[in-house]
Amino acid sequence: MNWDDLRVFLAVARAESLSGAAKATRLDPATLGRRIARLEDALGVGLFARSPRGYDLTEEGERLLPRAEQAEQALAQGVDDLRGQAGQLAGSVRIGAPDGVANFLLPQVTAAISDANPGLEIQVVALPRVFNLSRREADMAIAVSPPTAGRLTVQKITDYRLHLAATREYLERHGPIRGLSDLRGHRIIGYIADMIFDPELDYLAETGAERVALTSNSVSVQLHWLRAGAGLGIVHDFAIPTAPGLVKVLPTEVSLRRTFYLIRHGDDRRLARLNRFAGLLTEGLRAEVARLEAQS
Known part of the structure; x- marks a missing residue:
């Protein structure tokens, strides 16, 4: 088994469909289907139950999921450690946010972060709904209410x-x-x-x-x-x-x-890159809200 097989497994598990996983991995659904079948053959177990609704994890798939997530976190942490030596943030970070904060606060704040970290790709997903971080719809999300369930960390922004x-x-x-x-x-x-x-x-x-x-x-x-x-x-x-x-x-x-809250997946608290980004984002949002409210 290699990491790329686990990456495909995680994408399908989170999206619960090949079409959804295709958007996350930039692979076509047919390729993803073959990769999942190959992984199941190698393990000798079925990881997904196929149905008209999509791909649901089997009992064996549920047991593999936390191990695959641990491998994902270990790899991400290793990459973060190497990138941290360069002093600047790099890679990509996706933020989920309601369209109010996305339209009137995040453009200024993220532009300043980007100026200081030119190797960083920042994605802002502006949707009027709650983001599912367990399915990795985003690396972090801004919300107006703290969540009450899930393996999440919550930090008050302002x-x-x-x-x-x-x-x-x-x-x-x-x-x-x-x-x-x-x-x-x-x-x-x-x-x-x-x-x-x-x-x-x-x-x-x-x-x-x-x-x-x-x-x-x-x-x-x-x-x-x-x-x-x-x-x-x-x-x-x-x-x-x-x-x-x-x-x-x-x-x-x-x-x-x-109140705005910053929501992150609980497993990400060991990732130095995301911790640094979250700190810059929180600090920037506090300052921008204060600046604009003083003008209103």
């Missing part, structure tokens, strides 16, 4: 603030807003209710809004509606500097505080 906002033009076209009761009759912008993937994102529940007229699962879409003068909505304070026409509405009555 608190951040949100406020109700609208453009000056919108407010001039409509009646004055002196209290929460005045929000009735205004067009409200927010999340699609059944696509809120974390209770911490249910911002409008705190405003008492009964109807949300314009909804999207994307923070960026919501912000563009606000910039277009389409209504009122909750916006991150760190995003307000990107939309100079926005002003806070009822800043005392509607003032929300949330």
Whole structure:
């Protein structure tokens, strides 16, 4: 058995399909199928149960999985040790993040890290959902709630603030807003209710809004509606500097505080390269949130 066979095994186990593993390994599904069959023949056991749903681990495959992950970690740690001698970070790091932090914070922070580490490839996956680090969808993820299950490590990054906002033009076209009761009759912008993937994102529940007229699962879409003068909505304070026409509405009555957390797979805590990157990322995000909120 060689490491490349284990790499293929891990990719299929995490993706639970050949097509999903093909994206991770850049091998075509037919090649992956042959490689898995070859590994099973060499071991004399079936590692996967094939079904229309995909590839599920057998009992033998479940026993092999933690050993293969240990081999993966040992190899990664060895590579990290060698790269660490050069003083700069190299290789690739994939970050999973909600689109708010991905759009308004990570570009500046990761650009600075890249400037200091030109041999490093940084990938940002911006999706409005929770990332599955056990399946290695990302090396680390930013979340608004700490996970309660899984072999994961959690580190608080920073608190951040949100406020109700609208453009000056919108407010001039409509009646004055002196209290929460005045929000009735205004067009409200927010999340699609059944696509809120974390209770911490249910911002409008705190405003008492009964109807949300314009909804999207994307923070960026919501912000563009606000910039277009389409209504009122909750916006991150760190995003307000990107939309100079926005002003806070009822800043005392509607003032929300949330927290960003950095989530990593528990086995990665021994990897010096990822530890260093996580430190730079956390430090950069704290500074960028503080800088932008001071301008809002």
